[in-house]
Amino acid sequence: MSHDTPPTSGGALTTGLKGRQITMLSIGGVIGAGLFVGSSAAIAEAGPGVLISFLIAATLVVLVMKMLGEMAIANPDTGSFSTYADRALGRWAGFSIGWLYWWFYVLVIPIEAIAAGDIIGASLSIPTWIPAFVVIAALAGTNLLSVRNYGEIEYWFALLKVLAIIGFIVLGLTAILGLLPSSEVSGPANLWAHGGFLPNGSIAVLAGLLTAMFAFQGSEIVTIAAAESAEPERNIRRAINAVVWRLALFYIGSVFVVVLLVPWNAPGLEAGGSYRAALETMNIPGAPVIMDVVVLVAVCSCLNSAVYTGSRMLFSLAQRGDAPRFAGTTGPNGTPRPAVLASTVIGAVAVVVNYAVPELFGYLLASSGAIVLMMYLVIAVTQFATRRAMRARGTESRLESPMWAFPYLTALTIAGIAGILLAMAILPGKRLELWLSIGLAAVLVVWGVALQRRGQRPTPAPAAATGERTGTT
Numbered sequence: 001m002s003h004d005t006p007p008t009s010g011g012a013l014t015t016g017l018k019g020r021q022i023t024m025l026s027i028g029g030v031i032g033a034g035l036f037v038g039s040s041a042a043i044a045e046a047g048p049g050v051l052i053s054f055l056i057a058a059t060l061v062v063l064v065m066k067m068l069g070e071m072a073i074a075n076p077d078t079g080s081f082s083t084y085a086d087r088a089l090g091r092w093a094g095f096s097i098g099w100l101y102w103w104f105y106v107l108v109i110p111i112e113a114i115a116a117g118d119i120i121g122a123s124l125s126i127p128t129w130i131p132a133f134v135v136i137a138a139l140a141g142t143n144l145l146s147v148r149n150y151g152e153i154e155y156w157f158a159l160l161k162v163l164a165i166i167g168f169i170v171l172g173l174t175a176i177l178g179l180l181p182s183s184e185v186s187g188p189a190n191l192w193a194h195g196g197f198l199p200n201g202s203i204a205v206l207a208g209l210l211t212a213m214f215a216f217q218g219s220e221i222v223t224i225a226a227a228e229s230a231e232p233e234r235n236i237r238r239a240i241n242a243v244v245w246r247l248a249l250f251y252i253g254s255v256f257v258v259v260l261l262v263p264w265n266a267p268g269l270e271a272g273g274s275y276r277a278a279l280e281t282m283n284i285p286g287a288p289v290i291m292d293v294v295v296l297v298a299v300c301s302c303l304n305s306a307v308y309t310g311s312r313m314l315f316s317l318a319q320r321g322d323a324p325r326f327a328g329t330t331g332p333n334g335t336p337r338p339a340v341l342a343s344t345v346i347g348a349v350a351v352v353v354n355y356a357v358p359e360l361f362g363y364l365l366a367s368s369g370a371i372v373l374m375m376y377l378v379i380a381v382t383q384f385a386t387r388r389a390m391r392a393r394g395t396e397s398r399l400e401s402p403m404w405a406f407p408y409l410t411a412l413t414i415a416g417i418a419g420i421l422l423a424m425a426i427l428p429g430k431r432l433e434l435w436l437s438i439g440l441a442a443v444l445v446v447w448g449v450a451l452q453r454r455g456q457r458p459t460p461a462p463a464a465a466t467g468e469r470t471g472t473t
Contacts, residue, residue, distance in 0.1 A: 013078060013315070014147055014334035017229040021151035026222040026239030027246050028158020031165065032302045033115060034215035036295050037273035039255055042215075046208030047199040047264040048191045053208030054255055056416075058247040061216045063413045064376045066403050067383035069240035072223040073401045076232035079316030080223045081379045086320065088385040089378075092448030095322045097378045098313055099444050100437075102343070104371040105310035107364060109136065109347025110354055112303035119296045129355055133348065139304045140344040143311065146333045147228050150308050157301035164294045165250050168275060172257035175282045187260050194263045206423050210430060213420060215251065217372045219243060220379075221305055224312050237401055310343035311336055322451070367440050369433025373421055374441060380414045 017025075042050045068081060077083045079094070082101065086094025117132030124131070142149045174180045176187045191197055198204065222239040226232040254275075261278045262269060269277045275294070279287035315336040318328030331337040354361040387406055390396045403410060424430040 013228055015230045016148040017151045021155045022229050022235040024155045024158040028161050030216055030218045031161045033295050033298045036275045040269050040274035042208040042211035043264050044270045046204040048259050049198040049205045050208045052205050054212045054252050057212035060416050062244055064379050065219050065243045068379050070403050072236045073233050076227045078227040078312050085378050085382045088382045091452040095448035096444035098317045100371050102310050102313045104368045105306045106347050107368050108306035110350035112299040113351055115299040119292050136348055140307050143307045143340050160297050169257055176260050190260055190263055214372055221309050311339040314339040366433045367436040370437035377417045384410045
């Protein structure tokens with residue numbers, strides 16, 4: 001029996017997510033294949049110095065999430081930072097970052113579906129495109145039923161990922177302490193035994209930082225999902241408060257274990273992934289199969305969240321009159337079915353493009369390469385503008401969870417993110433992603449400015465019952 005709060009109109013979302021689902025979503029939101037597999041690329045680039053990369057990246061993300069939490073607790077909204085940017089900076093800002101974010105998650109759908117198809121197809125000896133489309137259809141189907149279905153599936157996905165990471169860290173520490181007889185590890189010596197702590201120089205730490213920043217993508221989803229819960233302010237506050245320890249444990253902790261277990265220049269580290277390389281170093285039987293299962297869970301989780309997040313951002317844009325009106329409506333169960341279907345169909349088309357014209361698909365992916373950093377930058381600038389406006393009105397004291405050391409840490413975060421974007425322009429392997437993302441953003445900004453100058457917005461779809469309040473934070 002569903003416990004979703006009934007929608008009040010054809011354009012209303014429900015408040016069907018439970019507290020435990022939001023909590024687990026906040027924990028598992030940042031855990032994807034980027035940790036289990038992709039972190040190996042950062043380790044191979046920076047060596048043991050990758051720990052500095054992840055520490056800097058985690059610090060920046062924690063600061064950004066604290067800023068977003070300040071705004072989201074004061075004004076829960078399914079459009080999250082896009083809505084806040086709209087109110088603080090102008091329609092052009094909310095319009096452009098909202099569509100960029102939607103585009104990012106539309107492209108996450110084919111990335112994760114293709115990864116799932118490769119794993120399932122190889123194990124069943126069938127063409128990989130078949131399971132890729134089956135996974136998309138299955139997870140889109142659950143998203144169409146009700147938000148409670150998404151929350152429950154994501155709860156179990158996240159729980160499995162958390163258990164896998166905790167088990168890995170415990171097993172790794174056992175091996176490092178010499179309590180696992182079958183393992184062949186040198187432990188702490190790996191921090192300096194293969195060319196030093198920074199074998200490729202300090203510039204490699206910057207390259208590792210880029211990989212780490214993108215690996216942390218997903219923390220902000222909880223501010224979108226919490227708007228569909230009965231106690232959004234409480235759930236957001238708990239999630240933001242937990243961001244420090246979960247990033248420290250799941251990313252820095254597990255990467256630290258990998259660096260101690262596996263030499264940064266070990267053959268096959270990049271190809272097989274960091275977790276698999278560590279398990280093989282410990283001589284754990286069936287390491288490839290274990291990691292296939294873990295990665296499959298991770299990519300299905302990311303795809304499930306991509307359908308949810310993309311559809312909610314499209315729904316929010318439509319509610320504000322910045323997307324086609326049909327996307328701002330819901331089905332009888334309060335799920336934004338048109339937005340779910342539109343996001344899923346475009347993601348599925350991208351899968352077809354991958355198999356038919358892989359070169360074009362590569363350019364599509366590159367166009368989203370810097371969107372994460374743009375999102376972080378918009379959040380920081382929006383919080384800065386919102387907080388200054390509140391200070392001028394004398395309402396700053398009403399904030400329940402204010403950003404630390406404002407405006408200094410906010411300004412430092414903005415400078416740090418701008419520096420990372422500059423690094424993308426300097427490092428040859430990231431330039432295409434940066435310029436394609438900037439080009440797409442420029443088109444959307446110009447479009448948004450034109451809409452803003454045109455004046456009055458179109459009448460949006462009926463307002464959503466997502467805890468949205470009128471006024472600004």
